Amino acid sequence: MILMVRKMVMQMSKVTDQCRDIKELNILVQVLLNLALADIRKQGVNPLIVETYRSQERQNYLYCQGRTISEVTAKGINTTFATAYCCPRASKKTWTLNSVHKSRKAVDIVPQRMVDGRMTAIWNAKDKETQIIIQTMEKYGFEAGANWSCNPDSPHFQIKGDFTTSFMQNRNNKYITKAIQKALNKKLNIKLNVDGIWGIKTREAVNKFRAKQDYPFQNNGKLAKKALKDLFV
Numbered sequence: 001m002i003l004m005v006r007k008m009v010m011q012m013s014k015v016t017d018q019c020r021d022i023k024e025l026n027i028l029v030q031v032l033l034n035l036a037l038a039d040i041r042k043q044g045v046n047p048l049i050v051e052t053y054r055s056q057e058r059q060n061y062l063y064c065q066g067r068t069i070s071e072v073t074a075k076g077i078n079t080t081f082a083t084a085y086c087c088p089r090a091s092k093k094t095w096t097l098n099s100v101h102k103s104r105k106a107v108d109i110v111p112q113r114m115v116d117g118r119m120t121a122i123w124n125a126k127d128k129e130t131q132i133i134i135q136t137m138e139k140y141g142f143e144a145g146a147n148w149s150c151n152p153d154s155p156h157f158q159i160k161g162d163f164t165t166s167f168m169q170n171r172n173n174k175y176i177t178k179a180i181q182k183a184l185n186k187k188l189n190i191k192l193n194v195d196g197i198w199g200i201k202t203r204e205a206v207n208k209f210r211a212k213q214d215y216p217f218q219n220n221g222k223l224a225k226k227a228l229k230d231l232f233v
């Protein structure tokens with residue numbers, strides 16, 4: 001019995017900790033994130049990954065911050081969980097029980113640097129190094145929460161979409177598509193319209209890139225792990 005309770009407490013205490021492991025993310029998001037991080041470091045900024053994958057339980061925990069038990073149980077969180085974690089006096093951490101972090105396609109990043117002799121994470125959207133992180137993440141196809149007109153979330157970056165192991169027509173959002181179109185223009189020295197719509201011309205350009213790289217299945221119109229990396233390096 002004691003063991004069972006201990007196990008329960010251990011499992012519950014995990015919701016208060018964030019996961020920072022890049023390997024918990026979708027494979028394509030990992031590729032783009034690793035390229036972006038290398039680029040950010042090259043520009044002299046020291047990025048700190050604050051969170052990657054988030055379980056539904058942890059999302060529920062965050063939702064409990066700044067809300068009452070009755071508010072969160074009304075949204076379907078059970079009473080035991082709400083009683084354990086609701087903290088109405090805390091500031092609100094999230095607006096939703098949903099998050100792209102749950103689908104392994106979002107990451108939170110802030111810069112860190114020495115302040116008064118201590119390595120310090122900088123949580124300030126207007127900070128110069130934060131701005132470098134935002135611009136660089138956008139270059140690799142991430143949508144920046146900092147630019148949302150409603151509830152901006154400056155450490156947050158995401159690639160929404162119905163993709164798993166490859167990007168292709170009709171599976172992507174405009175941010176990643178624009179980044180891919182720009183990269184194709186650069187690699188192939190062409191002038192695709194950077195409109196965020198993966199139409200026939202973008203598909204043709206992907207195939208042209210695949211042929212140039214001498215990949216097998218040159219006309220499959222897809223960018224999987226290797227092709228994606230080759231396109232953005």
Ligand SMILES: [Zn+2]
Nearest residue numbers: 106107108156
């Ligand atoms: Zn986030």
